[in-house]
Amino acid sequence: MQIDLNADLGEGFGVWRLGDDEALLDVVTSANVACGFHAGDPLTMRRVCAAAAERGVAVGAQVGYRDLAGFGRRRIDIAPDELAAEVVYQLGALEACARAAGTAVRYVKPHGALYNTAAEDPGQAEAVATAVAAVDRSLPLLGLPESALAGAAHAAGLPFVPEAFADRAYLPDGRLVPRSEPGAVIEDPYEVVARAAAFALHHRVTAIDGSVITVGARSLCVHGDTTGAVYLATEIRRTLIDAGATLAPFAR
Template identity: 55%
Template sequence: MQMDLNSDLGESFGAWRMGDDEAMLDIVTSANVACGFHAGDPAGILTTLKAAQARGVAVGAHVAYPDLPGFGRRNLDMDSRDLVASVIYQIGAIQGLAAAAGTTVSYVKPHGALYNTIAHDERQARDVIAAVQAVNPHLALVVLAGSPLAGWARQAGLKVIAEAFADRAYTPQGTLVSRREKGAVLHDPQQVAQRMVRLVRDGAIEAIDGSMVRIPVDSICVHGDSPGAVAMAYEVRQALVQDGVTLQPFAAA
């Protein structure tokens, strides 16, 4: 068995520090690097990209709505012209910084509200797909496992990476429990690690109501901004390796 382990990084902004990129890059195999629209400043993003390159960690563009105050977690009803251009802009920015760091961008992962919206909103989903294709149709697109977006992206010819979240609770329908709901974010590293082992081995995860839901998965995400994120990512990695799973970037598959 093979699996990718990813995290959202490069999200510090000026004097405001978010997460521990150096520590996470020693654990994960892919880094979703902020592009400046929801978080991240150019110097910090470049530092994260250089650190990823030094460790052989794959790099992706973590594109978002233009929402710095809301950390990209507020829904924006952008028209297609603006949304397509904003995604192209972000990918282009991270590609330039990646080139300076000696690495390349191999995939795109939407962030926060944009990620959740395009999982089901066909118009905005097709805008993001069009933006990725306009920049480089060989870039993979990371999507919520089991979402309609996966089908739309495949129909358009993009390589699709189905993603599960280690530190988030799931509904019986296979969607993420809203962060506004109690129990939406998980904090116990051992519990999370065993959930991910079962998901990789059996293709199923326990939903918030105790039922089992099947989820196809190519990559597992541990949010870099969660409390105890490094400890959680470490436990997930150790548990998977001990269960015989080979960890490698999906971009290398």
């Protein structure tokens, strides 16, 4: 069994730092690097890409809404052509940083509100997929299984990789519980690790109403800004390897 472990990285800005990028890069197999719109700046992007290249970690472009103040977690009503242009812009910026660091962007993952909106809104999903396809049709899109983004990726001729979140609560229909609702983020580290194992080994998770749902995922995400993210990622990695799983990037 092979599974990818990804985390959101490079989410500082200027003198502000969020999360421990270096420590997480020693644990994960794929890095979702902020591209400057919801977080990140050119120096941070280049540093994270260089550190990822040194460790053989796959670099992914984490594209988001232009929303530094809201950390990209506020939905923005944006025209599809404008959204597509902004995704192309972010992808191009990170690709240049990755190339300068001796690596390349291997996949694309929307961030925050754009991730959730593209999972449900066919228009925004199509804008994201169209933008990625215009740059490189070989780049996989990473997102929720059976989502609008998955459909848009297939329509645009892009590979799609389904992922699961070890530290987020799920609704019975397979969507994530909105962060504005209680219990949206799982804070108990033992529960996070147990949920990661359930995703990887059995492709299922217990939803917020107690029902058990199937989530077929090839990649597991741990948010870099979650309290104790390095410890959680380390314990998830250890648990999965002990269970016989091989951890490796889905994109090379």
